[in-house]
Amino acid sequence: MLSVVRDWFYRYLSDEEAVVLGVILVLGFSAILTLGGMLAPVLAGLVLAFLMQGLVGTLERLRAPHGLAVWTVFALFVAALAVVLLLLVPLFWRQLLTLFNELPRMLGEWQSMLLLLPERYPQLVTEEQILRGIEAARGELGRVGQWLLSWSLASVSILVTMMIYLVLVPILVFFFLKDRQQIVRWFIGYLPRQRGLMTRVWQEMNLQIANYIRGKVIEIVITGGVTYVAFAVLGLNYAALLALLVGLSVVVPYVGAVVVTVPVALIGLFQWGWGDQFIYLMLAYGIIQALDGNVLVPLLFSEAVNLHPVAIICAVLLCGGLWGFWGVFFAIPLATLFKALLNAWPRRVRDSLSTQD
Numbered sequence: 268m269l270s271v272v273r274d275w276f277y278r279y280l281s282d283e284e285a286v287v288l289g290v291i292l293v294l295g296f297s298a299i300l301t302l303g304g305m306l307a308p309v310l311a312g313l314v315l316a317f318l319m320q321g322l323v324g325t326l327e328r329l330r331a332p333h334g335l336a337v338w339t340v341f342a343l344f345v346a347a348l349a350v351v352l353l354l355l356v357p358l359f360w361r362q363l364l365t366l367f368n369e370l371p372r373m374l375g376e377w378q379s380m381l382l383l384l385p386e387r388y389p390q391l392v393t394e395e396q397i398l399r400g401i402e403a404a405r406g407e408l409g410r411v412g413q414w415l416l417s418w419s420l421a422s423v424s425i426l427v428t429m430m431i432y433l434v435l436v437p438i439l440v441f442f443f444l445k446d447r448q449q450i451v452r453w454f455i456g457y458l459p460r461q462r463g464l465m466t467r468v469w470q471e472m473n474l475q476i477a478n479y480i481r482g483k484v485i486e487i488v489i490t491g492g493v494t495y496v497a498f499a500v501l502g503l504n505y506a507a508l509l510a511l512l513v514g515l516s517v518v519v520p521y522v523g524a525v526v527v528t529v530p531v532a533l534i535g536l537f538q539w540g541w542g543d544q545f546i547y548l549m550l551a552y553g554i555i556q557a558l559d560g561n562v563l564v565p566l567l568f569s570e571a572v573n574l575h576p577v578a579i580i581c582a583v584l585l586c587g588g589l590w591g592f593w594g595v596f597f598a599i600p601l602a603t604l605f606k607a608l609l610n611a612w613p614r615r616v617r618d619s620l621s622t623q624d
Contacts (some may be wrong), residue, residue, distance in 0.1 A: 312439025362508040476600040482567035488512045
């Protein structure tokens with residue numbers, strides 16, 4: 268047993284740089300798991316600064332001074348934040364409240380429509396099955412109502428938390444952009460002088476993670492915006508809210524598009540029934556999904572994330588269970604990091620084993 272442990276340690280942990288990198292990763296993930304709630308503004312500012320660093324670099328390559336580039340990008344960020352807070356959030360909130368007020372009436376009409384199915388297709392579905400499904404839907408609706416009530420009762424603490432984020436996150440974003448080189452030099456000062464392994468992992472991750480995160484944000488904005496225009500032109504109710512769901516659905520590979528199809532179809536069915544408008548809605552939605560998967564994604568993600576679908580699904584489930592929405596969002600970059608570490612991690616083979624081979 269001791270020889271097995273000794274051989275494993277020699278093969279994977281005899282390199283000093285590998286040990287240091289392993290300690291850094293363990294400490295980093297432990298800090299996020301245990302202190303993630305308290306450090307959430309810092310992590311949010313770091314992620315946003317990472318997203319905007321590409322634009323700062325572009326302006327600097329155009330011979331803009333570093334300070335001017337940072338202030339320009341930061342001003343664009345503040346303007347975008349103001350648009351979201353003053354225009355989009357109130358619009359989404361109004362449509363969400365309207366939808367919940369309409370849900371009981373919508374559920375009643377859906378019930379009437381569903382109860383016609385046993386008469387038309389008695390070999391496929393029975394009235395008892397329909398009633399059980401309706402009761403389950405009402406139970407879920409009641410739980411959502413209870414969650415909204417508890418959320419409204421805790422609105423004061425939520426409002427304070429939002430104010431803290433609105434103050435701290437922009438400040439942190441500015442300093443992360445402004446003092447990026449100083450922070451990097453400070454961090455590198457604690458690393459070993461020989462950093463071949465860390466350099467290889469960082470170069471691969473910097474390329475793939477930057478490409479993935481920025482591309483995913485652009486994909487959310489484009490998909491949500493095009494969906495809103497299409498739904499508004501068709502006159503669909505709750506167009507902004509549904510467009511937000513469609514935009515966020517691209518975060519979850521394979522599953523998101525299928526899941527968000529349900530509310531789109533149900534609201535369209537409630538508004539128009541089985542008419543031509545409903546067919547146009549589903550056709551437009553299908554075209555948007557097809558263009559997203561076959562045109563937009565190949566254009567945005569120039570550096571493909573070479574992961575097996577099973578690995579992607581496992582990463583989404585694991586990270587989503589640990590960190591919620593942000594875990595789902597960063598599941599693929601984290602899985603890519605794990606894969607890069609496995610590929611770059613030094614492995615030593617004893618001379619005796621090499622001789623036998």
